[in-house]
Amino acid sequence: xxxxxxxxxxxxxxxxxxxxxxxxxxxxxxxxxxxxxxxxxxxxxxxxxxxxxxxxxxxxxxxxxxxxxxxxxxxxxxxxxxxxxxxxxxxxxxxxxxxxxxxxxxxxxxxxxxxxxxxxxxxxxxxxxxxxxxxxxxxxxxxxxxxxxxxxxxxxxxxxxxxxxxxxxxxxxxxxxxxxxxxxxxxxxxxxxxxxxxxxxxxxxxxxxxxxxxxxxxxxxxxxxxxxxxxxxxxxxxxxxxxxxxxxxxxxxxxxxxxxxxxxxxxxxxxxxxxxxxxxxxxxxxxxxxxxxxxxxxxxxxxxxxxxxxxxxxxxxxxx
Amino acid sequence: xxxxxxxxxxxxxxxxxxxxxxxxxxxxxxxxxxxxxxxxxxxxxxxxxxxxxxxxxxxxxxxxxxxxxxxxxxxxxxxxxxxxxxxxxxxxxxxxxxxxxxxxxxxxxxxxxxxxxxxxxxxxxxxxxxxxxxxxxxxxxxxxxxxxxxxxxxxxxxxxxxxxxxxxxxxxxxxxxxxxxxxxxxxxxxxxxxxxxxxxxxxxxxxxxxxxxxxxxxxxxxxxxxxxxxxxxxxxxxxxxxxxxxxxxxxxxxxxxxxxxxxxxxxxxxxxxxxxxxxxxxxxxxxxxxxxxxxxxxxxxxxxxxxxxx
Numbered sequence: 222x223x224x225x226x227x228x229x230x231x232x233x234x235x236x237x238x239x240x241x242x243x244x245x246x247x248x249x250x251x252x253x254x255x256x257x258x259x260x261x262x263x264x265x266x267x268x269x270x271x272x273x274x275x276x277x278x279x280x281x282x283x284x285x286x287x288x289x290x291x292x293x294x295x296x297x298x299x300x301x302x303x304x305x306x307x308x309x310x311x312x313x314x315x316x317x318x319x320x321x322x323x324x325x326x327x328x329x330x331x332x333x334x335x336x337x338x339x340x341x342x343x344x345x346x347x348x349x350x351x352x353x354x355x356x357x358x359x360x361x362x363x364x365x366x367x368x369x370x371x372x373x374x375x376x377x378x379x380x381x382x383x384x385x386x387x388x389x390x391x392x393x394x395x396x397x398x399x400x401x402x403x404x405x406x407x408x409x410x411x412x413x414x415x416x417x418x419x420x421x422x423x424x425x426x427x428x429x430x431x432x433x434x435x436x437x438x439x440x441x442x443x444x445x446x447x448x449x450x451x452x453x454x455x456x457x458x459x460x461x462x463x464x465x466x467x468x469x470x471x472x473x474x475x476x477x478x479x480x481x482x483x484x485x486x487x488x489x490x491x492x493x494x495x496x497x498x499x500x501x502x503x504x505x506x507x508x509x510x511x512x513x514x515x516x517x518x519x520x521x522x523x524x525x526x527x528x529x530x531x532x533x534x535x536x537x538x539x540x541x
Numbered sequence: 542x543x544x545x546x547x548x549x550x551x552x553x554x555x556x557x558x559x560x561x562x563x564x565x566x567x568x569x570x571x572x573x574x575x576x577x578x579x580x581x582x583x584x585x586x587x588x589x590x591x592x593x594x595x596x597x598x599x600x601x602x603x604x605x606x607x608x609x610x611x612x613x614x615x616x617x618x619x620x621x622x623x624x625x626x627x628x629x630x631x632x633x634x635x636x637x638x639x640x641x642x643x644x645x646x647x648x649x650x651x652x653x654x655x656x657x658x659x660x661x662x663x664x665x666x667x668x669x670x671x672x673x674x675x676x677x678x679x680x681x682x683x684x685x686x687x688x689x690x691x692x693x694x695x696x697x698x699x700x701x702x703x704x705x706x707x708x709x710x711x712x713x714x715x716x717x718x719x720x721x722x723x724x725x726x727x728x729x730x731x732x733x734x735x736x737x738x739x740x741x742x743x744x745x746x747x748x749x750x751x752x753x754x755x756x757x758x759x760x761x762x763x764x765x766x767x768x769x770x771x772x773x774x775x776x777x778x779x780x781x782x783x784x785x786x787x788x789x790x791x792x793x794x795x796x797x798x799x800x801x802x803x804x805x806x807x808x809x810x811x812x813x814x815x816x817x818x819x820x821x822x823x824x825x826x827x828x829x830x831x832x833x834x835x836x837x838x839x840x841x842x843x844x845x846x847x848x849x850x851x
Contacts, residue, residue: 366758
């Protein structure tokens, strides 16, 4: 038990270390590195050297790397070129917004995905099954950002929903509930986009997982005992399908991040994805570097949690 | 190889056939673009205020875009860019993934362990942010886009190929070949690769669809090559250059449908092929309702394609 957890923990730490190294060297070696961002033609040779000394860019690469790691450990990610604020502050705000969006979307999409997947498997080879299958396949094949654009187009013109952002600019609120109502109105379309796209994937997955379970002999046994289908689905199939579902949801988190970036761009939602795209447009490398690190570490943590959860749900994993 | 059984089995799989047809239409569209498209997207046009985001009419069936160009023609030519990126990028992915999988599976032991650890690490790192970072640093361009998508998309292939190589390596005929004194390279080329290849083809179809989706996403985010109008780039221009406020649905909806068409076609084809190589039961105990039936009567699933050399 403990050994399993330790192994998984060590593995996650190793991956984080790899990401840190990658993150450092990518930005130093590839063209467009921060050392060049300092090189403004208007600067004199002396001020360039002063700047390089100040940021430690005159030191050998490995020394710079240790500085970088040291700063990371203190939660220091540098200062944004563009906003003149610490990257940590900028990212902390964005992270909360992204988590809000992903959290709401994930809960809804899992609930819908499980319900539709079980229904499709139960009614397999019928019109219901084919309908759900085609719908989920289209949701799977549709680019997330395009789906967002279509919903934005429809929602802003027919439902009078805001076209982007998190709060109405210049609005005064009588209390916190009005503020959250406003956030809710802004969140509706992004969350809907997210929910539909990912519900499609979870439906497809649930369907095949449940189909497999339905062909198991213990389902036949349960039927022979005289249980109604409803009971079999609830007590035998669903319970066993939860296991692979947990893994898939966690493994999906990497893709979830991609979806968040696309949705945030379409709806100008001030999250991490928006921060990354803005940083690319403005060549704001400290923010870009920090945001990538934060995203990668979040996904690694999510995977670790999934592994631990899986071992808790299925004790066989710990032994094997 | 017993490939004679492939044709009929394939045709019986309706999803795979539909998927293949969808893909073929897109490829034909891309190949015959100069003859199919009513306008040449590269031709210089005189643009007036009325020809920008003009709604569909008898001349421009899908209206015009932000530059006053015909959307339908852009759409047809866009197939070339999107498909080219998809094919080239997945080619890179397949070569890397195939090599890593073959080497890891064939040599096993420490080599396998190291290579799979690296694969696992790459599998965990979120793709899109890494692609964005790479493009932000390397610059925007057609080949850079292909390279970035290609070198990050091989992990799935590597795992599939490795698993198959591992199982083939232990088969009797490989052991016998080794006993007669066949070299490693000879065994891989003559005995292992032919058995791994069909799986790679199935995998390739899915890798291409992922590459096309990635291309459209990156292009939409403004990281594509702005001089080549792929479907994602069309959406980027329509979205960022006032297509929304102009109410120009004709410039926003068709490129999305085109992407769905190709990706869905590839997915159906890939899943269909997978089912042919690895048939699964589609019917089950609860499919007949509450009565007790020993086993739902269904068509016998087609036998797995045996491609074992005789």
